[in-house]
Each structure stands twice: as C-alpha cells, then as structure tokens.
Amino acid sequence: MDVIVVGGGQAGLASGYHLKKNGFNFLILEASEEAAGSWPKYYDSLKLFSPAKYSSLPGMPFPSPGDRYPGRDEVVQYLKRYASHNKLPIAYHSQVKHIGRESGVFEVNTAAGESYRSRTIICATGSFSRPFIPHIDAQSDYLGRVIHSSEYLSPDSFTGQSVIVVGRGNSAVQIAMELSETAETTLAVRDQVSLVPQRILGRDLHFWLTITGVDSFWRFGKSAANASSVIDLGNYKERLHAGHPVQKQMFTAFYPEGVVWSDGSREEADNVIFATGFRSNLEYLRGLGGLDPNGVPVQKEGISSSVPGLYFVGLNGQRSFASATIRGVGADAKYVVKQIGRSLKGN
Numbered sequence: 001m002d003v004i005v006v007g008g009g010q011a012g013l014a015s016g017y018h019l020k021k022n023g024f025n026f027l028i029l030e031a032s033e034e035a036a037g038s039w040p041k042y043y044d045s046l047k048l049f050s051p052a053k054y055s056s057l058p059g060m061p062f063p064s065p066g067d068r069y070p071g072r073d074e075v076v077q078y079l080k081r082y083a084s085h086n087k088l089p090i091a092y093h094s095q096v097k098h099i100g101r102e103s104g105v106f107e108v109n110t111a112a113g114e115s116y117r118s119r120t121i122i123c124a125t126g127s128f129s130r131p132f133i134p135h136i137d138a139q140s141d142y143l144g145r146v147i148h149s150s151e152y153l154s155p156d157s158f159t160g161q162s163v164i165v166v167g168r169g170n171s172a173v174q175i176a177m178e179l180s181e182t183a184e185t186t187l188a189v190r191d192q193v194s195l196v197p198q199r200i201l202g203r204d205l206h207f208w209l210t211i212t213g214v215d216s217f218w219r220f221g222k223s224a225a226n227a228s229s230v231i232d233l234g235n236y237k238e239r240l241h242a243g244h245p246v247q248k249q250m251f252t253a254f255y256p257e258g259v260v261w262s263d264g265s266r267e268e269a270d271n272v273i274f275a276t277g278f279r280s281n282l283e284y285l286r287g288l289g290g291l292d293p294n295g296v297p298v299q300k301e302g303i304s305s306s307v308p309g310l311y312f313v314g315l316n317g318q319r320s321f322a323s324a325t326i327r328g329v330g331a332d333a334k335y336v337v338k339q340i341g342r343s344l345k346g347n
Helices: 010-021 072-085 170-179 205-212 218-224 236-241 283-288 329-346
Strands: 003-006 026-029 096-102 105-110 115-118 120-123 145-148 162-166 184-189 195-197 230-232 246-249 253-255 258-260 266-268 271-274 310-312
Touching: 003 010, 003 105, 003 115, 010 026, 010 072, 010 329, 026 115, 096 283, 105 120, 120 329, 162 170, 170 184, 170 230, 170 236, 195 236, 230 236, 310 329
Parallel strands: 003 026, 003 120, 120 310, 145 271, 162 184, 162 271, 184 246, 195 230
Antiparallel strands: 096 105, 105 115, 253 258, 258 266
C-alpha cells in the first residue's frame, strides 16, 4: 500500500476521500463493524454544536436544513453513507495492535492476526477514544456509581437521585443541564463555567468563526482548542445563575457516601460522572517511538517529528480550533495527504 489509515471514523473517512481523489493505493482499518467512529457511543441527546451547513466532510454536504443542529443518530447515518457513497476501501473488525517499521516500510498487525505493509501511515483514531478519569483521593472507598461521560446515555436511570458531574466543558454542562431536570445535580468545577452565545446578531457562532478566519488560524486554534468555553445552547446562563445545576469548587476526596468539598464539607451523592475528556489512544505506536512518555504524538500539524512516513489526522488542536470536529477534519486531511504526496514523490 501507499497508505494505511488506522481508524474509520470522521478523521479516517476524510483522509480516505482525499487519498482516493489523489489516486493513492490505500486501505482504512476500522476496529468496529461500521464507519462511524465514537459517535454511536455518545449520549442520546447529543447534538452537533455547529449547524448542518458547517458540519460536512469533504465532497458530501450534510443532508439536513442548513441551520439545524443534527443529532447523534443523524451523524452516525451520515458517516456510514459517506463511506458507502465514496466507495472507500475499509476493512472492518480490524483493530490495530502494533505497527513496526523496517527499511522504510511499515508493518501493521491487527488483533485478528492480519498483517499489512505500507509506505506511510495515517493515524486517525482521533481524540475521543480513551476516556480519562483523574485520580481522586479515596475513590476506592466510595460506594456510589462512578462513570465517565462516555458511558452516559440518558437521564432515565438517574431520576430522583443525586448526581455530581465533574467538568466545565460542553459535554459536562450539557449533561448536567439535562440531569438537573429530574435529579439533584451539582457541577464540580475548578473554575466557573464560561459561556459563549450560540447565536450572535442572529447568526450562529460558527458563521463568525468562519468569516473572521479564527476557525482556521493555526496559532489561535492550537490554544483555543484547549479552552473551556461552553456554547450556550439555550438558557444556560439563567439556569446556572439560579442553581440548576449548582456549581461548586471541585471536591478533593471521596468518602463512602459521597465527596469532600474543598472547604472540608461533605455531601452525599448517589452518582459521580466524570466529563473530564479523553486521551489519545495510540498505544500501537509505542514501539515506533512516535509518542512521548505520556502517550501523546510527537508531531507538528499532523506530521510526525520522529518517525518518517507517520502522519496524524483528527487530533485536538492539530492545525486549528476545529481540527477534531466533523467540520474541521477535512482541511487537516487534505493538508496531510498533500504532504504524503510530496514525500512519496521525493522517494
């Protein structure tokens, strides 16, 4: 192969589109049975934070009125149709376990015992595949339920209970808002939630990001991608001010019935949901030397700084504020495929 793409979600599909368009011999390896990435695992009420007209992969508009905010299941169907429409070569049930490199050629081994050889690799397993839960003192003593937001689906099983949601990003706030309708909900934060309006002067936020160039300005995007401002999807400001949900400074420890807040007070809680993000899931690169000691790719703009022929698409803040999103991943895929073309021609 010229290229093997690891991952068949939005990053892998966008990469496949540009690889096919440029005539490369390639294969996409996808661990699951469908080309939908992490989307099928997200909570039921999740909607895209950008309208449909800003939420398409290259070459195929999202099939929805432009100003709508498509839901999770719509995104899943769109991604599956995208793979089929573009006739992308995808090997399903192909979880990559190890990648080695010898004499300039990569060897990719899967959990099923398959082996592939390629001149270059695009890692497109994204930024949302390995849930992260920080270590909190005495967590093992806690008798309630502890889950990551990736396990949360709906408020149904929390009705009438007490829930603490940890985090101040979009997912944390959206989940806490939803839970506060039927459960006693507290949002545990290190700093107060910072809100940005979804619509400004009658236009969606993403309209302004696009026309000002902020959405794709690399230096701004790198820092903004790690910011914690939350898009106000409705009356979030009023609800937070009214204490629905309550915000409290992050707790410092657990005890069997609940948590210990930073002021030393204790509060009983039936559930704790950590909406604390994800870490890169790239352990299959460990033997290549493509990761730092924390498992983070050593790269710049999607090009490995330590392994020739190794590339990335879909990393958070890779080249812009939108890099890890369905609306932004296409531009990064195009850039990376262009660099691959230059590299292979040079060889």
